[in-house]
Amino acid sequence: MGRWEPGAGSRLREAALALYLERGFEQTMVADIAERAGVTARTFFRHFADKREVLFDGSSELEEKSVAALEAAPATASALDAVAAALDAVAGMVGGDREFARTRQTVIMANADLRERELIKLASMSAVLADRLRRRGVGDTEAGLAAETGVAVFRVAFERWINATEDRDLRDVIRETLAQLRALTAAG
């Protein structure tokens, strides 16, 4: 089933990341990506819904894993602890290759459209986590708060991890940041 080189999706992903990095997201046209990957522009859109999605197509898997981790948390765990377990799972998947994470983040932060997409992915994860918390019997507002706050912690921790001088374990940074949040809210 393939008279063409297989793995068009991966080639497109790599080509896009490289070009976005080299000349910027806006300056890169879909035709350029497709050409570098050896396919046509139409094929690009068969693999990715739009020009941005090529950098985010792993996020659904991320969401699934995080939900699984949340559901695996003991029923006795607090809402925030359950979310912490979910974040731990995410960190396990994302925190492996800091160099890659850094270049990807560089590309994303350099463009508003990409930042928007990044934000909605995290928002989607937050919504799903809140939903699962509610099914666990957590109150409506509490579920929303725990999920949103957890994602906020993740964002801050991720940025710290990306910019840190030493290569730490992302999960540790998250735990630290969560502890700092507890101190912060208690101080008031």
Add this chain to the structure above:
Amino acid sequence: MGRWEPGAGSRLREAALALYLERGFEQTMVADIAERAGVTARTFFRHFADKREVLFDGSSELEEKSVAALEAAPATASALDAVAAALDAVAGMVGGDREFARTRQTVIMANADLRERELIKLASMSAVLADRLRRRGVGDTEAGLAAETGVAVFRVAFERWINATEDRDLRDVIRETLAQLRALTAAG
């Protein structure tokens, strides 16, 4: 200065909101909005950077007011309290007309592109607030956490306010939600 009907910007804003509500964001073309407002599509783009921005062009003002409120907070206030003051200012501007807020939110939530834009506006506010906190001498991580968490509280509170049966004061809902967050993080 104006051989045409003045107030093209307002007319475009109203026309866009109405059409987005009637037939949906994607089904509405810029030409339709322009026509209803009595101008050409080119003029639409002179007033608003893109099709989405027409729903968000007040947000820069919102950001300014929130920053002013944060800076007006006493130097002795905790980071979270300063952010709470900023949120209070935002609530004062947004919380006046719940009916309008509700229809606007309906339109935004019905479309992913609009949700993205909404998210980046809040993220931008978070970034600005964090920056001002740092200038106040708040630690790097703590500033980021306080700002992100504050915006998270705002999001949850806003949704509660929008969906509440009785018409409450948004500022009260925010205060309540912040108190719930404190309980939530203390429980762990």
Add this chain to the structure above:
DNA sequence: CACGCTGATGTCACCTGATGACATCAGCGG
């Protein structure tokens, strides 16, 4: 082995969002 099915890709046409360049014209100050 020939046949037809399947799925990924190419090709073409087309719509819409968005932007640059230039023309137009009312009102304002001089």
Add this chain to the structure above:
DNA sequence: CCGCTGATGTCATCAGGTGACATCAGCGTG
């Protein structure tokens, strides 16, 4: 009355995105 200014119209063009249809390698089947 004249010329400037600023908002708008007009035109051309590009890039993102989608639908419809053609193409063709490999696969299973009779």
